[in-house]
Amino acid sequence: MFRKIPFVKAELDVIGMTQGYARRPGSPIRNTPVTPRENMISLFYDKKPFWMPTFGELAMTGSEVYTKHLGRGRACDITDVFGIEWEYVESAGGSIVRPGTPLLDDVNNWKEVVHIPDISDWGWEEEAKETKLDPRFSHEMSLINGFWFERLISFMDFMEAAVALIDEEQQDAIKELFAATTDLACKVVDKICELYPLVDFINVHDDWGSQAAPFFSQDVAYELFVPFMKQLTDHIHSWGRKATLHSCGHNEDRIQCFIDGGFDLWAPQNMNHIKELYDNYGDKIIFAAWPEQFDPETCPEEEQRRIARKFVDDFSTPGKPAILSQYGRFALTPAFSDEMYEYSRKKYGELFG
Amino acid sequence: MSKIEEIASAVERGKAKLVPGLVEEALDEGADPVEILNKGMIDAMSVVGEKFKNNEIFVPEMLVAARAMKKGVEVLKPSLGGSSDISIGKAVIGTVQGDLHDIGKNLVCLMIESAGFEVQDLGVDVPAEKFVESAADPDVKIVGVSALLTTTMPAMKATVEALNQAPNRENFKVMVGGAPITQEFADEIGADAYTPDAATAASVAKAFVVG
Numbered sequence: 049m050f051r052k053i054p055f056v057k058a059e060l061d062v063i064g065m066t067q068g069y070a071r072r073p074g075s076p077i078r079n080t081p082v083t084p085r086e087n088m089i090s091l092f093y094d095k096k097p098f099w100m101p102t103f104g105e106l107a108m109t110g111s112e113v114y115t116k117h118l119g120r121g122r123a124c125d126i127t128d129v130f131g132i133e134w135e136y137v138e139s140a141g142g143s144i145v146r147p148g149t150p151l152l153d154d155v156n157n158w159k160e161v162v163h164i165p166d167i168s169d170w171g172w173e174e175e176a177k178e179t180k181l182d183p184r185f186s187h188e189m190s191l192i193n194g195f196w197f198e199r200l201i202s203f204m205d206f207m208e209a210a211v212a213l214i215d216e217e218q219q220d221a222i223k224e225l226f227a228a229t230t231d232l233a234c235k236v237v238d239k240i241c242e243l244y245p246l247v248d249f250i251n252v253h254d255d256w257g258s259q260a261a262p263f264f265s266q267d268v269a270y271e272l273f274v275p276f277m278k279q280l281t282d283h284i285h286s287w288g289r290k291a292t293l294h295s296c297g298h299n300e301d302r303i304q305c306f307i308d309g310g311f312d313l314w315a316p317q318n319m320n321h322i323k324e325l326y327d328n329y330g331d332k333i334i335f336a337a338w339p340e341q342f343d344p345e346t347c348p349e350e351e352q353r354r355i356a357r358k359f360v361d362d363f364s365t366p367g368k369p370a371i372l373s374q375y376g377r378f379a380l381t382p383a384f385s386d387e388m389y390e391y392s393r394k395k396y397g398e399l400f401g
Numbered sequence: 402m403s404k405i406e407e408i409a410s411a412v413e414r415g416k417a418k419l420v421p422g423l424v425e426e427a428l429d430e431g432a433d434p435v436e437i438l439n440k441g442m443i444d445a446m447s448v449v450g451e452k453f454k455n456n457e458i459f460v461p462e463m464l465v466a467a468r469a470m471k472k473g474v475e476v477l478k479p480s481l482g483g484s485s486d487i488s489i490g491k492a493v494i495g496t497v498q499g500d501l502h503d504i505g506k507n508l509v510c511l512m513i514e515s516a517g518f519e520v521q522d523l524g525v526d527v528p529a530e531k532f533v534e535s536a537a538d539p540d541v542k543i544v545g546v547s548a549l550l551t552t553t554m555p556a557m558k559a560t561v562e563a564l565n566q567a568p569n570r571e572n573f574k575v576m577v578g579g580a581p582i583t584q585e586f587a588d589e590i591g592a593d594a595y596t597p598d599a600a601t602a603a604s605v606a607k608a609f610v611v612g
Contacts, residue, residue: 137499139552139553140550210460211461211468214415214462258505259580260597261456262459264459265458268461301456
């Protein structure tokens with residue numbers, strides 16, 4: 049019935065701001081006829097959104113418990129539970145392992161040096177009690193530094209990790225290691241899903257490519273990664289949640305791996321050809337997309353509005369919903385976001401009303 | 402297939418365990434060590450570089466090929482007359498100050514070494530003075546400067562400016578690369594070349610030195 053409510057200008061009123069994540073500003077909360085969470089759930093489950101949502105409406109949240117033990121998302125140096133030292137780089141807003149002293153030089157030795165932790169007494173319950181999530185939003189819990197290639201790199205440095213992927217003498221050990229890290233990931237998912245009923249999405253990180261190409265072949269991906277991805281996404285789905293993927297790099301050639309790995313959404317970086325991906329695969333996985341580039345300082349308001357309408361038109365094929373990606377955040381001027389909301393709200397009303 | 406062709410094939414396929422034996426066999430059969438190096442290995446690595454550029458192979462395959470060549474060179478070295486037979490020049494390569502990324506820099510080191518250079522890897526987080534100091538070596542023909550962050554591009558600019566002030570500047574070429582770097586930026590800061598990937602870096606470096 050809500051779909052029958054016609055758009056009125058008062059919907060554009062900003063009635064608040066989301067909290068923001070990772071030192072980034074929040075997103076405006078509008079005076080919408082259904083909540084952003086209802087819109088997002090409608091988008092993911094029925095593929096019939098009420099309006100084109102922004103990445104900010106899929107409210108990213110993090111667990112300090114997770115990042116302290118397993119992640120790298122904190123704005124300080126940390127030693128993770130495996131003993132890996134992460135160095136925070138202020139200017140980049142992220143952490144990196146200083147190369148040169150890897151924990152592991154041969155994956156066959158992983159059981160001697162990599163100790164899979166018991167996560168049960170890390171203080172999940174206490175953290176959840178203190179965490180207040182806005183029920184108007186779908187929340188996406190981010191598991192920064194995932195469980196497969198990124199984790200292997202943190203153990204071995206990049207070059208040894210890359211070589212191990214095609215070393216027949218290490219491949220079985222990699223599968224054993226990934227089975228263990230995936231099991232660990234499932235336990236983390238259990239904690240999040242048990243304790244955070246407002247978390248609808250679990251965001252998993254695994255960077256697979258450089259700015260020019262994937263790091264490894266599709267054969268390697270299917271042999272070593274996809275089965276474990278599928279195991280984790282099946283587990284996320286068993287909790288009634290959706291699985292989203294953060295995989296940096298020029299990875300469009302690995303899209304079928306992400307689909308077969310069971311992910312519901314991928315947010316590609318903008319060196320990928322998003323329209324082509326959307327046209328060819330948008331019915332199988334949801335994309336976080338971005339509009340054509342413009343300079344918010346110099347682009348006239350009418351032009352910004354035209355770009356917003358084109359963006360909605362380009363990514364509104366029925367059965368292929370999309371959201372505005374964080375890589376399109378340059379576009380979030382008042383004119384663009386007002387136009388994107390109003391135009392998509394009217395268009396989706398006609399399409400799905 | 403000749404022994405040198407066998408070596409080339411083994412290098413291309415990254416067969417590090419096979420290459421040393423094949424090099425020994427080639428030497429026993431009287432093959433010219435310089436030809437083994439050039440045709441059996443460096444040319445093979447050029448093929449690998451092309452395949453990498455065309456996304457026919459990926460980082461792991463390129464790495465194992467470079468390592469296979471290295472194993473072969475170890476066997477070959479005693480048979481080569483002198484360093485001029487082995488090396489076409491020296492390259493010093495590093496990631497700029499404030500930047501800890503080493504993936505691209507390491508790939509460039511391997512590919513440039515595979516193209517016939519002697520490589521001095523300066524590591525990551527390298528101050529401009531260290532680049533200049535290393536470039537003072539008269540054998541240095543290439544200085545490679547890497548940056549992976551937009552926030553460390555100013556450090557790359559400062560490094561290239563410092564290198565451009567070096568009294569022996571005409572002795573070496575400055576090459577830059579990294580995810581945020583463009584040809585336009587390279588031109589702006591006064592670098593001699595920008596290359597988008599490790600394989601191209603190797604071929605451009607080689608062209609600078611041997612024409």
